Amino acid sequence: MSPLQLLVHRPRRLRRTPALRQLVREHKVDLRDLIQPLFIDEGISEARPIETMPGILRLPESAVRSEVEDLYRLGIRYVMLFGISHHKDEEGSDTWSDEGLLTRTIRRIRQSCPEMVIIPDVCFCEYTTHGHCGVVRDGHVDNDKTVENLVKQSLAAARAGADMLAPSSMMDGQVGAIRMALDKAGFSHVCILAHAVKFASSFYGPFRVAVECELDGDRDAYQADYANGRQALIEAHLDEEQGADILMVKPGTPYLDVLSQLRQRTELPLAVYQVGGEYAAIKFAVLAGALNEERTVMETLVGFKRAGADIIVSYYAKQVAQWMEKGVV
Ligand code: PBG
Numbered sequence: 001m002s003p004l005q006l007l008v009h010r011p012r013r014l015r016r017t018p019a020l021r022q023l024v025r026e027h028k029v030d031l032r033d034l035i036q037p038l039f040i041d042e043g044i045s046e047a048r049p050i051e052t053m054p055g056i057l058r059l060p061e062s063a064v065r066s067e068v069e070d071l072y073r074l075g076i077r078y079v080m081l082f083g084i085s086h087h088k089d090e091e092g093s094d095t096w097s098d099e100g101l102l103t104r105t106i107r108r109i110r111q112s113c114p115e116m117v118i119i120p121d122v123c124f125c126e127y128t129t130h131g132h133c134g135v136v137r138d139g140h141v142d143n144d145k146t147v148e149n150l151v152k153q154s155l156a157a158a159r160a161g162a163d164m165l166a167p168s169s170m171m172d173g174q175v176g177a178i179r180m181a182l183d184k185a186g187f188s189h190v191c192i193l194a195h196a197v198k199f200a201s202s203f204y205g206p207f208r209v210a211v212e213c214e215l216d217g218d219r220d221a222y223q224a225d226y227a228n229g230r231q232a233l234i235e236a237h238l239d240e241e242q243g244a245d246i247l248m249v250k251p252g253t254p255y256l257d258v259l260s261q262l263r264q265r266t267e268l269p270l271a272v273y274q275v276g277g278e279y280a281a282i283k284f285a286v287l288a289g290a291l292n293e294e295r296t297v298m299e300t301l302v303g304f305k306r307a308g309a310d311i312i313v314s315y316y317a318k319q320v321a322q323w324m325e326k327g328v329v
């Protein structure tokens with residue numbers, strides 16, 4: 001008897017036709033899982049391309065309405081906001097002004113597309129002259145002073161109508177302080193998407209060009225060390241204790257192990273952020289003819305799901321929605 005006659009398990013049986021493959025697919029990407037980041041530049045009057053992220057635009061404030069209407073029509077329900085400020089100062093005080101770029105943008109989206117879930121990034125690096133994510137004192141970012149300012153910014157965003165806040169400056173205690181302040185001010189319904197583990201990553205390079213962040217130095221003293229998986233789990237646990245509604249891992253691709261371990265340790269929804277450098281790596285390889293774009297992107301997004309993500313923040317969200325509309329994915 002040939003050894004093949006004894007083969008009981010033949011995994012290829014379930015791969016024989018597209019219908020069979022679809023029947024046993026474990027993970028799918030739904031538009032309702034995707035968050036589209038948006039860049040809003042207060043200093044321009046026409047949309048401008050971002051050289052480091054081909055296909056992504058910096059929008060003038062006047063174009064925000066049509067962009068969110070477009071996204072909504074395509075089926076995207078969640079946007080994460082990044083401002084490109086021309087009112088920078090030492091502390092990034094524009095972020096907590098009721099007339100600042102962030103609050104203006106939140107109100108604009110709320111008015112033009114009431115159902116869109118608005119998730120501002122809560123940080124200072126796009127609003128500070130030195131480009132750090134907080135208040136610099138004696139060459140260091142002062143944790144507790146920065147948390148005070150994060151609270152001010154969060155309250156301004158909540159007053160403007162934000163549904164969910166995504167504090168990204170990686171200060172200790174930021175989630176708890178924001179949660180308490182929101183509750184006290186009558187915003188107990190506003191959610192917190194915690195950048196539970198944001199690693200100090202080179203993959204943020206294209207984003208820093210996009211937002212004209214003039215960072216001199218690095219963020220290694222506040223963002224997590226990419227060598228540390230266990231420390232990442234501690235960070236996430238602390239954010240959960242402080243009242244985070246959703247925990248996020250950022251970037252995505254190099255940190256799938258962290259995502260998957262976190263999935264074993266928390267019952268909270270998990271998000272992952274496919275950052276600018278991950279977008280750029282795919283996009284430039286596609287432009288060079290080295291990768292098939294649709295297939296590569298879907299493989300990365302499904303990979304995030306397989307690793308345990310419920311929610312994916314991706315610059316590709318809109319393009320995926322367009323491919324779905326055309327039926328190509
Ligand atoms: C800073 C911030 C960063 C990103 C979003 N907010 C990273 C950084 O500059 O350190 C990165 C997003 C991306 O790379 O797409 N608070």
Ligand code: ZN
Pocket residue numbers: 123124125126132133168169
């Ligand atoms: Zn920042």
